[in-house]
Amino acid sequence: MSKVKYYYDPDTLSYRKIEAKKTTRFRNISLFVLGSFMFGLLGLIFLLNTNLINTPKELSLQREVKNYELQFELLNKKMGQMEQVLANIEERDNNIYRLYFEANPIPEEQRRAGFGGVNRYNALEGFNNSEMIIATSKRLDIIQKQMVIQSKSLDEITKLAGEKEKLLASIPAIQPITNKELTRMASGYGWRSDPFTKARKMHWGMDFTAPKGTPVYASGDGKISRADNNSSGYGKHIRIEHGYGYMSLYGHLSQYNVKPGQKVKRGDLIGFVGSTGRSQAPHLHYEVWKDDQRTNPINFYYGSLTAEEFENMLKLANQENQSLD
Template sequence: MAKVKYYYDPETLSYQQIEVRKRDKFKNTVIGLIGVVLVAVLGFVVLSQFFESPSEKATNRELENSNLHIELLGKRIEELTSVVEGLEQRDNYIYRTYFEANPIPDEQRKSGFGGINRYKNLEGFNNSGMITDLTKDLDVLSKRVVVQSKSLDEIVDLAKKKEKMLASIPAIKPIKNEDETRMASGFGMRLHPILKSWRMHNGMDFTAPTGTPIYASGNGQITRANRSATFGKVVYIEHGYGYKTVYAHMSKIVAKKGQKVKRGDLIGYVGNTGRSAAPHLHYEVHKNGRPINPIYYYYGDLSPEEFIAMQKASQELRQSFD
């Protein structure tokens, strides 16, 4: 039953009943309904900010899972890129140098793709930026692999014509991997352990126990096998084609001057003779009378991963052993 409302009439000094017209009743009812609807909608909007529907939860879980897979794929691409970079360096500084072929410029190896927007279909999504960057990196990596593959095909053709040259080039480490304690110092400016000054270190130092076998890194002829004040007991090998190698601080020399050796032949043993701080082998590679970094001449021994690890260690500015 509707509540009856009254008002006080000062003229008649009595209360009079308020009569509500039907139009006003309808108007008030409509306003009330609109208010209820607005309150309900506002409540739903507010609550939806704090609570997810089952479908929203499933969608968000799927999105998080997709982002995780994208991140993992990105890390995998980075790892593969590092391996490819190692192959490219060895290709430019070893293989193509051996056969007097011009190195492949970085611009050619790492160039992207011009022209129309190749990635337009990846736009308009929540993670479009991440997916686009990943796709670009993958495209560039794929192109680098193709360029490297074609380069190796070219090298194979050159190698067939220069088998003798390949056998002569210093292509293995002079100490076996299992005998080496560590790669102590690389090529470049290093602190001399005795003179205590920074000097150019023209080779690489490999620490190993005294008496560890040392092997010729390529075919050639022994041109020196004696003692010097700086290198102690030292062996020089002329390989031909402009290459020469030096093996210093030996405890004992096995090879004789004038002797012809093949890659892998025993020439002496690790020692601590001459100006040396500890038992190790100091090893140098020379090309056309100029010392060059030996790290690019271990392609017969190291995997791409091992090459990258050695390269990082050789670049550390540490004290040399001689």
């Protein structure tokens, strides 16, 4: 209840009641209403921008945001684990797999490269957690790129492994006559005495003494390029093209067990020992060619001989005796 105000009237020597003017009363009411409105508006703005009062929907959205932040945190931990596993695979890839198969290691800057050019994350900007979302997205994109690079590298390693396996199977790596059927190794690769002229000349292969009809085996995978007696001195002979620059020759045979164009595997029976052509006695003359150059066959017997057998053969092969062809 508003207070009643008085004033002293000297004319009447008495107190008179102050009557408020209508304009003054209207002004006061208007100021009160306007002040109340401004106060209420400022209070509303303050409340809307603080967490003092939240609607149920706002509370629900806040819980969702907290949950998303937690999920992002868990996602980053999982990505950290993925990066560790991927780094381990990359290390083995560069230092073991690619090294073994003679492939160049993938540079670190290529594996860790980001994405340049147009800002691919501009759609994620302008939010409260934009920095966290963009950082996580970038990290995930880099991991995906690393996985693609590693996947392509492993595809290359798989291909190289297949080629390596094929190469190892193709190299003429076993003795063409088994030890149990072998009488002796008569002559090795090098300068020897010719059995017919007695002159010292280069012997381009190894001679294995064995009875006529002894089986002769392919020393590596390949394709029969020749099986004939049209080459001077070799008599009936077989040539196998192994690929990768390798060729093996089997001379002085009594008969063939293969024909030109036929594919053979290491250890397949291809013919039989004889004494055809320029030969003094039944034996197998065996040669290995690499890139159209004759090479010492003894360097390739890692697939069929023990260390003791190889050492014994090496001693016999180094003796400058008389060859049989």
